[in-house]
Amino acid sequence: MAIAHEFEYFKPESLEEAVKLKARYGDRARLLAGGTDLIVKINDELESPEAVIDLKGIKEMKRLEFKDGRLFIGPLVTFSELIDSPEVREKFPLFIEAAETVASGSIRNRATLVGNICSAVPSLDSGTPLLTYEAEVIARGEDGERTIPIAEWFVGPKKNALKEGEIVVGVSIPEPPKKHGGCYVKLGRYRGEDLAQVGVGILALEGNEYRVAFCAVGPIASRADKIEKLLQGKKLDNGLIEEAIKLVPEEIAPIDDIRATGEYRMHMAGVMLGRGLRAAVARLNGQGPEYGISVI
Amino acid sequence: MKKMITFTINGELRSVEVEPNDILLHILRDKLGVTSPKIGCERGDCGTCTILLNGKSVRSCLMLAVEADGQEIITVEGLSDDGLTPLQDAFIKHNSFQCGFCAPGMILAATELLEKNPHPTKGEVKEAIAGNLCRCTGYEPIIEAVLDVSSQSN
Amino acid sequence: MSQANQIKGKIMEELKYIGKSFPRIDGKEKVTGAAQYVDDLEYGPNLLHTEIVESTEPFAKIIKIDTSRAEKVPGVVTVITGKDFPYKFGLYMKDRYIMAQDVVRFVGEQVAAVIARDPKTARRAAKLVKVKYEPLTPVFDQMEAIKKNPILIHPDLGEYTHVPWFYPKAKTNIAHWKKVRLGDMEKGFAEADVILEDTYHVPRYAHCCMESHIAVGKLDQADRLTVWSSSQSPHTQRHLFAEALAPLGFTHKDIRVITPFIGGGFGGKAGVTMEILAAAFATKVKGNPVKVRWTRAQEFYNTYMRQAVLSKLKMGAKKDGTITAFEISNYWDAGPYVEYGANVVNASGLSAAGPYRIPNVKIDSLCIYTNLPAAGPYRGFGYSEMMFGVESHMERMAQKLGMDPVEFRKKNAFKGGDLLVYGAPMNANGFDECIDRVAEAIEYGKKAVSEDPNKVIGKGIAGAWKGPAMPPNASSSAFLKFSEDGSINILVSGIDMGQGYLTVMAQIAAEILTVPVEKIRTENPDTDRNAYEWQTVASHVTWSCGNAVKRAALDAREQIFETVHAAYLYDKSTLYLEDECVKCTIDPEFSLPLKDFVIDGIMVKDGTFRGGPILGKGMFMPEFSSTKSDPETSQGGKPNVHYTVGAGGLIIEIDKETGKVKVLKVAEAFDVGKAINPDLVNGQILGGFMQGLATALYEDMRFGENGEILNPNFTDYKIPTALDIPDEIIPIIVEVPQNDGPYGARGIGEHTMIPVMPAIANAVEDALGIRIKSMPITAEKIAMAIKAGVKEVD
CATH class of the missing domain: 3.30.365.10 (Aldehyde oxidase/xanthine dehydrogenase, molybdopterin binding domain)
Structure with a gap:
């Protein structure tokens, strides 16, 4: 099916130029990086931008770099590039485990992390690792640059904290202060590509410190504060896991849709939390299943 | 507003006039006569439109044609200068297709894998072709073909 | 047993091509991208594109269709509504019009179509077609639909044309009620020690061929209608097109259906569904091919x-x-x-x-x-x-x-010979x-x-x-012709939707004619050229068309022996085929390669020739079915x-x-x-x-x-x-x-x-x-x- 909607196409070669264009068009322009989400939306007529600003002419947006204890991911960095980076794999294994569940290889060759968080769907796979690694989003507008903690980034289903005219110029992720193990558990309807019906991202850091986040079970991906508070400082055992699972209904509000019922999502969130916690702690201790092997 | 774009397709530099809202898949098929990338779902779910863009498999249904300007594209028509690649031979030997509609995309996805990882495990093969749907074969013959090529290469 | 029969008998026992896993003869085409599907063929620069306006109501009267704004869009050639084609079609039961007439009966039903010079214009213009409906109360559950005093989806069911073995119930929603009665149920249950009663439910599913349905229709200036379709049933399509479009003056000879490779079928491309649109639309845009290609969503809605x-x-x-x-x-x-x-x-x-x-x-x-x-x-x-x-x-x-x-x-x-329930x-x-x-x-x-x-x-x-x-008389037929090098083209009209039919037909011909499989092509259907096939459905073509191809090969073999007999005077019963040569049981020295005569015939002493192009034909219809x-x-x-x-x-x-x-x-x-x-x-x-x-x-x-x-x-x-x-x-x-x-x-x-x-x-x-x-x-x-x-x- 041909796209009937007409738009202007721009391919700026500098960030400044892009910012200017975005300021000129505001919400009437959409930014194009990998396009795996945007093209579908335009084709389905869910989006009808007047202008499409292709960022792929801006070299600095391709930056993927680990420096001074932080990982910087530019808007053009694809999921495949992240997965293929030995440094990211070594320092942020949870992030890789989640990235590998995004769609399929040839989508990941185009789709970008920044694009993923900008679309801000509740089921986004990159949400829980970014939340648990406590990433920051760097945005640039005509008034300059600002940093948005990832916890404040997701503001509603398909809504992010960008202001009109702003462009994301990168995501910055601090290396966790201590040795850690992680686990991303994703519920799909089968092993093949699917959108998460529940996603749980867990980081277990040395010294019984835990970070837990959920996606696809509420309007936005978010940290589970009550569960984290319960776990903090405690050694993981079956009893503690049971207690944590009991708190799940206080943390999430899953809905019924064609992919799963809220009831199943709630049930699975508990199962996944339990298995994810065990795997994360085991991985911290050099045991447990290899990253990439699903625990469900 | 029409725009002239130029890119390498199967080793040949070609230019074509496109509109911003033209999809690459349609331009390849309708304007350039490169018909091995197929129209399957037009939303990135099925992989029949797979091409190699600068050596990486991508969905040509999810690309604007203007995005191809200056890039290098390979489709199965251009995989080999003479004869078949070992993978294409293995596809025939193992009956790795039935209706054949997914075969071009499947072969490209597997070609990308073997370039990057000449000796994949069965799990890695499955993962590499998981984005390419096949309704006929049940996938096993496709996986066998890829592993066969792998076992015969050094 | 005569020596000749002994040799022939030995050859018959040792099957050389049957039972062997030959690679598919369409393999190279399919792995190189050379295999062409309907959408890959070139239809020329005057190809038209279609966008369908579909019903948004599950059950409603159509009050008005306003196409005026769409018609004014530059690039739009015509806008069609159901009233342009008030003709019914159907294979077993004629209960469907080419497009909706006064009533729509499901969400997605075709109501109107915009035909334009390019797909973008068609899509834009289709949005300008306005349809006014008067909703009726729909019924989605089959058990609801058969309750007393139901809403009738087809009030005129009693008048519909159908095959004689269907039993529709007029003034109900029951389109056909098949009954089987055997023995005495009361007695049967009385004899039982255990009775188990329960209910099972299987929902709807979709075929999901990787290639969606597509058809291109073209009516040329001489009133010949050609339809290229991704179909399991080219001859049945020609027949149904001819039936449905008869009011416009079409007969079978005016219609040609061509089916190249198809991207999966699974029953979904059996009979006629959307292809009738391409056939009908073509009649409104004479001289221009018109393409109707289903999107993935339409593939779910608007096939079977x-x-x-x-x-x-x-x-x-x-x-x-x-x-x-x-x-x-x-x-x-x-x-x-x-x-x-x-x-x-x-x-x-x-x-x-x-x-x-x-x-x-x-x-x-x-x-x-x-x-x-x-x-x-x-x-x-x-x-x-x-x-x-x-x-x-x-x-x-x-x-x-x-x-x-x-x-x-x-x-x-059931063991062989047991009587079935009927x-x-x-x-x-x-x-x-x-x-x-x-x-x-x-x-x-x-x-x-x-x-x-x-x-x-x-x-x-x-x-x-x-x-x-x-149907009891569903039939298959085959032509088989040689080329100068002794290679063979088999012209049949079954469809290789992936199962390997082309290869299997070649193997059957190879077995009879001793010509290697790689020297045989089995051609995709063209109703003008290839022999008749009812449909490629029911898992029957290996059996049915296989019999036809076997008979065509035997017919060709008989012609080969006739030719050799005419030139060399050997008794036909002494001749047999081996390794692409005709041989003779009473003359071990005699060996005549097929390529030497299957087109040109055999020259005899006086310089004249015997024989000519070998052209086998075969047919199969189960004459025992009723x-x-x-x-x-x-x-x-x-x-x-x-x-x-x-x-x-x-x-x-x-x-x-x-x-x-x-x-x-x-x-x-x-x-x-x-x-x-x-x-x-x-x-x-x-x-x-x-x-x-x-x-x-x-x-x-x-x-x-x-x-x-x-x-x-x-x-x-x-x-x-x-x-x-x-x-x-x-x-x-x-x-x-x-x-x-x-x-x-x-x-x-x-x-x-x-x-x-x-x-x-x-x-x-x-x-x-x-x-x-x-x-x-x-x-x-x-x-x-x-x-x-x-x-x-x-």
Whole structure:
């Protein structure tokens, strides 16, 4: 099916130029990086931008770099590039485990992390690792640059904290202060590509410190504060896991849709939390299943 | 507003006039006569439109044609200068297709894998072709073909 | 025996091409991108594009269609509405117009079409067509539709034209009611020690061919209509186009249907669906080809998806395992147009008691109109659907009797010569061998325990059968012609939708004519040039067209011998073929290569020639088949030419917390009579199993309140990926010859999908003790059942 909607196409070669264009068009322009989400939306007529600003002419947006204890991911960095980076794999294994569940290889060759968080769907796979690694989003507008903690980034289903005219110029992720193990558990309807019906991202850091986040079970991906508070400082055992699972209904509000019922999502969130916690702690201790092997 | 774009397709530099809202898949098929990338779902779910863009498999249904300007594209028509690649031979030997509609995309996805990882495990093969749907074969013959090529290469 | 006959006999015994796994003759085309599908052909710069305006209402009167704004858009050539073509069409039941007339009966029904110079203009203009509806009350559930005083979806049903073996009930929503009555039900149940009664439900499913439906129509200036279509049925399409467009003056000779490679069929491209639009639209834009290509969403809505069925089963059996009575009511949700789907109900109705010898049987198979999208044939033609209930029920009955389910099935299975429920004899078959070998392959009966405490392992088994559903006189024919180098073109009109038909036909000709397979091309259909084929459906072309090709090859061989006889005067009975040469039993020195004369003939002493181009022809029609039977009992006639039987078994591992099912091992065995190409048969087993597994575990079509499909895409209608295949799959070929098949072959294709749903349900019960009576068995369904602690799920 041909796209009937007409738009202007721009391919700026500098960030400044892009910012200017975005300021000129505001919400009437959409930014194009990998396009795996945007093209579908335009084709389905869910989006009808007047202008499409292709960022792929801006070299600095391709930056993927680990420096001074932080990982910087530019808007053009694809999921495949992240997965293929030995440094990211070594320092942020949870992030890789989640990235590998995004769609399929040839989508990941185009789709970008920044694009993923900008679309801000509740089921986004990159949400829980970014939340648990406590990433920051760097945005640039005509008034300059600002940093948005990832916890404040997701503001509603398909809504992010960008202001009109702003462009994301990168995501910055601090290396966790201590040795850690992680686990991303994703519920799909089968092993093949699917959108998460529940996603749980867990980081277990040395010294019984835990970070837990959920996606696809509420309007936005978010940290589970009550569960984290319960776990903090405690050694993981079956009893503690049971207690944590009991708190799940206080943390999430899953809905019924064609992919799963809220009831199943709630049930699975508990199962996944339990298995994810065990795997994360085991991985911290050099045991447990290899990253990439699903625990469900 | 029409725009002239130029890119390498199967080793040949070609230019074509496109509109911003033209999809690459349609331009390849309708304007350039490169018909091995197929129209399957037009939303990135099925992989029949797979091409190699600068050596990486991508969905040509999810690309604007203007995005191809200056890039290098390979489709199965251009995989080999003479004869078949070992993978294409293995596809025939193992009956790795039935209706054949997914075969071009499947072969490209597997070609990308073997370039990057000449000796994949069965799990890695499955993962590499998981984005390419096949309704006929049940996938096993496709996986066998890829592993066969792998076992015969050094 | 004469020397000649001895030599010939020896050659006949040693099959050189039959039973061998030759690579597919379409292989190189398909791996290089050379294979052309309808959308890959060039139609020239005056090709027109279509955008369809579809109904947004499930059931409504069309009050007004305003096309004026769309017509004014530059680039729009014409806008068409149903009133442009007030003609009905249909294969078995003419209940459908080319486009909606005064009433729409499902969301997605074609109401208008914009034809434009380019697809973007067509899409833009289609949005400007305004349709005003007066909604009627729809009915989406087949059981609602047959309640007293229903809303009638087709008030004029009583006046519709249909084949003589359909029994529509006027002033109801029952489009066809197939009845089978055998024996005395009261007596049968009275004799039973155990009676089991339950209800099973199988929902709708979609074929999901990778290539969506597409057709291009062109009416040239001389009034010749050509349609290029992705179809399983080019000749049937020509026939139905000629019938439907007869008011415009078209006859069969004016219409040509060309079918290049097709990207999957699975029954979805049988008969005529959207192709009629391309044929009809072409008549409005003379001189311009017009393309109609379905989007993936339209592919879900506007072809024939699979019908849903609700099966009410009551079975009685004696303690010794003899089934005494089986009462079956299958209620089919067929959608608002059943021109093909009613035959699914008919055919599966005849066989709804399964491959079992039961003295007292009552079957009611009802084809019911609803306001969901039109449904019809899909791999298995009703058997995939109704055998879920039958084989679930068989398993449970065996348990109630305390019998081994394999022994229970074998005890009751039809043997060759047994009379079927409608009185015709069953063909010789290897059902027992199939189920035994499957049971052996999965070590059925031996309990397996998972290493993971969260997981349990179960084994399930199911039998399967299916006969080709076709009119009694469905026929195939073949032309076979030589070229100067002795290579062959076979001109037939079956479709290789992936099963390997082209290759199998070449093997059959190769066997007779001793010409290597790689020197034979089997051509895709063109109704102007190739010989007639009814349709490539019913898993019948290997059998039916195989017979036609064999006869064409024998005809060519006879001409070859005639030519040699005319030139060399050897008695024809002394001639035989070997390695592409004619040889003679009484003259060992004589060896004449085919290439020396199959076009040019043979020069004799005086310089004149004998013979000429060799052109074989062959035809096959089953002259023993009949649908003449008593409408109240179905007794009499021989509606099925044969049955292919088989069995499937599998081992699954279920995670008790998540409900996820992993298939560890599968075995499927089918009695194919003779595997002409064993690798291709195995391909059918692997692919058909996977398609069945998808319906059992993953595919889950959802409808909204308005009867709209909520997941008409692969994002949410989950067909399996390479990551979802079983760890191990064992295809088993059983060969009990079919006496009227080519080299003993009978059909195999659809069958491999049939045992999967019940085998999964049986394995789930084996693992968990939970009987699930509806499809699909999703992880969610299992997990929620475990959580709720129930033993049965409706």
